[in-house]
Amino acid sequence: MSAVFVWVETLEGKAISSSWEALGAARDLANSLSVPVVAVVFGQNASAIGAEAGQYGADKSLVCEDTSLEPFRMEPYAALLSKLVKEQKPEIVLAVATSRGRELMAASAADTDSGMASEVTEMSLDGSTLQVTKPTYAGKILGKFALEGPGTRFVTIRGRAFKALDADSSKSAAVETVSPALGADEILVKVESFEAEVGKVNLNDAAIIVSGGRGMANNPTNPPADAEDASVWKAKDGFENVLAPLADVLGAAIGASRAAVDAGYIDYEHQVGQTGKNVNPDLYVAAGISGAIQHQAGMRGSKIIVAINKDGEAPIFKLARYGIVGDLYNVVPALTAELKKRLGK
Amino acid sequence: MHVITFTRSTPDTAAKVEVNSSGQVSWGDAATVVNPWDEYSLEEAIVQAKNTSGKASVIAIGPEMHNDALKHSLAMGIDEAIRIWDDGIDVTDSLAWATLAAAAVNKMGDAELVIFGKESIDVGTDQHIYQTARKLGWTMLSYVSKILEINPDTKTIKVEKMLEQGKQVITASLPVVISVMKGINEPRYPSFIGIRKASKAQIPVWSVSDLGISLPASSSKLVAYENPPARDITTEIIDGESVEEKVSKLVDKLLEEKVL
Secondary structure, eight states, rough: OEEEEEEEEHHHHHHHTHHHHHHHHHHHHHHTTTTOEEEEEETTTHHHHHHGGGGGGGSSEEEEEOGGGGGGOOOHHHHHHHHHHHHHOEEEEEEEEEHHHHHHHHHHHHHHHHHEEEEEEEEEEEEEEEEEEEEEEEGEEEEEEOOSSSSOOOEOOTTTOOOOOOOOOTOOOOOOEESSOOOOGOOOEEEEEEEEEETTTOTTOOEEEEEEEEGGGGGOOOOOOOSSSSHHHHHHHIIIIIHHHHHHHOOOEEEEEEEHHHTTOOGGBBBSSTSSSSSOOOEEEEEEEOOOHHHHHHHTSSSSSEEESSSSTTHHHHHHSEEEEEEEHHHHHHHHHHHHHHOOO | OOEEEEOOOOOTTSSSSSOOTSSSSEEOOOOOOOOOOOOHHHHHHHHHHTTTOOOOEEEEEGGGHHHHHHHHHHTOSSEEEEOOOTTTTTTTOOOOOOHHHHHEEEEEEOOEEEESSOOOOTTTHHHHHHHHHHHHHHHEEEEEEEEEETTTTTTEEEEEETTTEEEEEEEEEEEEEEETTSSOOOOOOOOHHHHHHHHHHHOOOHHHHHHHOOOOOSSEEEEEHHHHHHHOOOOOOOOOOHHHHHHHHHHHHHHTTTOO
């Protein structure tokens, strides 16, 4: 049976919703190949999630709820996925380029000696050849690659680059249960603990991102006498008490420039740019960010960019659709208040 | 313990990189640097080799330009550098890359830890890292933010690993391949003596036949590099008598754009 496989990622018995974007992308490819879309779901609650995948474009689901598959570990997941790929020879295997999706797809592509492209932003079929576009050189260059058929090709797609189908509750996928490929005693990796960060908006999934840069240190609020470093204190206070309220009213994730991260104003996981995350939200608000080329590489895919900066000559204004020249510590609180009023929050 | 790490030369992070009229990726006169993520893997390899009274080696796969990254690695304090290159190697094909990388680790024979930086900015991916682990048949631990313990007696490693949803603590049996995040350490600057020593180093080149393998058929083909479409935008600087007026106008615009 030929097919387009989609790995539906789960966490603690729930589907990660960006997986539906992979099903949406798979539906288009499967239609042009005239083959079914098969969702592959492992771990706790896989059968229910496999049935749910039918609402988002899957014709069928292959599921395994064996306890050795919870929580995610690459070894048992890759062993089982590779086994299914060898048996069923799908044309294409898709997943979203999350941290787990990237490693699972790459591992299974290696196991099956298949071609692979990652973080793809566009793809199309030309006969049996899969043409893909992906950012290279930290987003400064686009690479076009051809993955020729026949044979399985693996692809990870960048979050938000492809659209999920609207849920159709009249549909459901036929669910088939498969057995694990590795025994519990063959798995050499053990998850000792997991510390979840609750309520955090993930930069890769965010429709809106509000980012702060070096300008965050110009906070007019005075640090307490015992603050170790006045500018670090001011910037941290600004992220927490000025930028975060704007993010809250917008339902946005908080980003930062490398300058802000390196200066210790905010944790590295918020960094957008060359050595941080590449993002493509609908709206990107850059506050106190001058717009170094390294930062631009990570956010230039945003649909609308708004720049707020004291320096009207800052390079970020060349990339922005809208700009306000002014001190972010005046502009951002005013913007937050205006949005609260206008959005009725 | 013998620790192996991989690196490559990439354009300076501040360089303007573009596709020139002959379709080649060009960064003008700008220098190359060590792939920015590899600063952390090189530092970690030096530290872990030292902690276990072992040795740190670095490997690059590619043409001569990658000697710059290897010499930088030696100047930082890596003990030994090897470059792999041969006619017909396509470094953009991750399966070929991983096959070569795994063969090189096997040829060295005694390594128990391979460390990668989180990804390579030139090819814009990390897939070759996971594929190297699979070709070696070793356990993969990705996105490591801290090595908590390496026990050479029990041959185990304990690490902290980042996920989108939080942090995990993981234990595994050696040998392992790990990829490390920015922030795992403070990469050192090469010393003056280190730079002088590295500049004189002769870097051996291993060919495909030196590795005793044959390359897999190319699984992906580079069609073309393109400059991203120019952002066709006119920037509108929002004016007003007061900050309240400016933000009100901005919100009008954003509502019109349907991004709120």
